């Protein structure tokens with residue numbers, strides 16, 4: 001059965017990675033506004049990258065961890081975004097959506113099927129692994145979930161699978177868990193924060209092909 005697979009390339013910091021995401025048809029590109037991340041960009045850096053995007057290119061997602069309104073406003077003053085990926089309690093994520101009027105994808109760390117949300121008031125869900133012990137960030141840890149846990153889940157909103165995906169495992173992840181959209185950061189890097197254009201291309205190709213498997 002054919003299923004189009006959406007692809008997000010997250011944590012872009014440099015033109016080479018961004019251009020590869022555009023050339024190979026990513027649906028979303030993500031920018032991390034979290035100081036402890038090796039992929040952190042300032043509002044001005046994100047604006048310069050976003051200015052490279054062609055009209056009709058990937059949608060622009062800003063990633064925020066427990067942000068205050070000022071942090072989000074500073075980014076939106078510098079550039080446009082199409083959506084926000086938010087690590088915060090659900091009520092706070094909802095308040096952010098109401099305040100800024102942008103779709104919010106709510107990040108959920110999961111370990112078992114029981115952790116999967118049955119309902120949400122937000123626009124989308126990012127389903128990923130919980131951070132490993134000792135990590136100082138809630139995502140971007142190259143850490144995968146057991147992909148089978150989403151099998152049969154009736155998702156309350158569109159969802160995207162993240163965490164530990166690579167060009168070599170993304171097809172398996174899609175086949176095992178039924179995701180129709182995938183998100184990658186570490187798995188397409190040559191070093192933390194540096195996207196490898198060849199890996200970006202391979203990841204997008206592998207994800208797309210998995211939809212025809």
Ligand SMILES: O=C(O)c1ccccc1N[C@@H]1O[C@H](COP(=O)(O)O)[C@@H](O)[C@H]1O
Pocket residue numbers: 010011030032034037038039063065087126128137138139140141142143162163164165183184185186187
């Ligand atoms: O990328 C980061 O550094 C990051 C920091 C804080 C929260 C989320 C972060 N990344 C997101 O986590 C998932 C999985 O990433 P990975 O492929 O395992 O590296 C993805 O949504 C990243 O954008």
